Amino acid sequence: MSLGTEQRPFDPTDLRATGSARWADPLFRTISFAAGISVLLVLGLMIGSTTLDALPVFQYQGLVSFFTTSEWNAGSSRNELTGTYGAFAFIYGTLISSLIAIMIALPLSIAVSLYINRIAPKRFRTTLAYTVELLAAVPSVVYGLWGLLSFTPAVLLPVSRFLSGYLGDVPVIGRIFEGPVPNTNYFIAGNVLAIMILPIITAIAREVMAQTPADQIDAAYGMGATDWEVMRKVILRRSFPGIVGASMLGLGRALGETIAVAMLIGGQQRWGISIFFAGQSMAGHIASTFQDAAPETVNALIAVGVGLFVITVIVNMLARVLVWRIGRVAGDAAL
């Protein structure tokens, strides 16, 4: 128990392994290399095999026609393609329901984040934050069932009918709110999606807001700013790029969400301008119909999956560009 050795930061000989343990480093390196490569490999195989399966459908239907027409008539053949496969209705459904979700979830997330970080009494903060994160742990099918059997009849349907009744007759924008309002539609799917993506956006937004330097906040208060002014002009302005990134992550999740959307979006292979139209999303259509699909239709559904992948990649790239540009602009402003 000599004090001298205790105070040494470490004994260099402890670090050097002896005997067969010398293999630990190379072995560890190999394992982690394999782990890293396997991710790329799996992704590569997935893209490769799905594209290969989808290729005949793209060739048969035509790439442009597949993405821009909305006539979907599943064929029932084993060896050849006989149906009509235009996926635009599903693409539109995916985009519009995700857009509605992000428009609702983003302001809500910012408000929740600000409340938890700045306004809520200190002892509630952890509980609140934990509760919001718990929303992410609810399985998607539970959201779907709850949305279908409780939330829709109790809240969303009356709200939808009210909106449609008041805004449906307004010229120009009335088209967007046109009735009739069925019990499953873009708007209802978008609302439940909003709740589902709220936790991820809130979690990241809170993290970003917490990074605001305390001295800047103190300085703002020192200059006589109110709470609201501090939040708006210091915290929000500084965290803006991070919030944009967070909402893009949320959007990514909304685009790919499957079962809840399949249950709530309307289950129709059509599309319409009104947000109260009963339509279908890409992931929802795949999930709904692949069980009973004939081999040729399975290929067409895989093609829809490839389409969804392409759209997700495009959205992610746009998000990167957006974050980068806003980062530059906001960074300049912050200086």
Add this chain to the structure above:
Amino acid sequence: MRTFTRRIAVLTAASLLAVACGGDGDAGDPTAADTGDDTATGAGDDAGDDETTDDGDDAAAGDRPAGQLDGAGATFPTPVFEEWIFTYTGDVNTDASINYQSIGSGGGIEQFLAETVDFGSSERVLSEEDLELAEEQRGCAPIEIPVVFGAVVMATVDPALDGLTLDANAIADIFERRITRWDDPALVELNPDLDLPDMDIIPVHRSDGSGTTSVFTKYLDADSDNWTLGEGTEVQWPAGTVGGQGNEGVSAGIEQNEGAIGYVNQAYAIELDLQTALVINADGNAVEPTLEATSAALATVEIPEDFRFDILGVGGDGYPIAGTNWIFAWECGYEAGTADLLKDFWSWAVEEGDDLALELGYAPLDDSVKPDALAAIERINSQE
């Protein structure tokens, strides 16, 4: 001390790796076997061996064959299949274990043809193309045996629509949005005694591919000149209709949309006590969808030797929208134990399963058809 810890870490990592590889190997096995000829029999054989080793526990099983069966297919008969399996493996033959996966009719056909299951099930018979492929692959013909029937009913909620009567053309026009209001003259003519409400009709259909849709559209395609959407497990419904995921989704749609009408499986409608419409059959009789009416429909259908038939053009007291569920098995290539169990289970289901089927809202085989069905079951594995 440190070296020791590190050694343990390396050992743990190595063993984890080994476990992972071992796991891979195991997981790979069945898929590798899929390409082989006798996957199903292999699986059955293994389980059989396991069972026989600890046979002493339950001598009550008598002389019924032990073993394991795997089946997959239609979702539509799942409740009755599960009940049959539960009773058979629980009371009749405790040495057997039977596993049925309701993955859908399309999936059932695919898994059967891929020979990953011992029996498949579907609401449609195998196409000529599938039959050829099957023969080529296994070297013998698949046997298609009807085991249970079910009707598809038109359900509504509005009390003003209680006792509603429809015919094939009216249903076709409603679901293709040519009749969009309940007080349409065509509906008034069919329902002189009803005071039809001044309301929009919202037709609710299944959004997922399903046998229920297949039965419904097949009926409309055959019996209505107005129907243009064809038949299938999914069709492209016109705008203005609403889709529901599963029977639950459709019933939610019927309840939550004013003036809605939807089609659901009879078993489901009976369970939920839904209000159903009468449908006019080929003889012009308006028939309420009861189990007796479904059985009556079966009595009017000529069932051919090969069991490839549709329940169409139903007259008399029969309810016209009904479908059949077939199971598929092979004439050859099973391990003896698996074939015995397969024959024993399905003969039992056909002979003894009627009450269970009726209880759940399905119509069993007519007594006149049963000998033929049993003869077909006996053909399983008859070719060596």
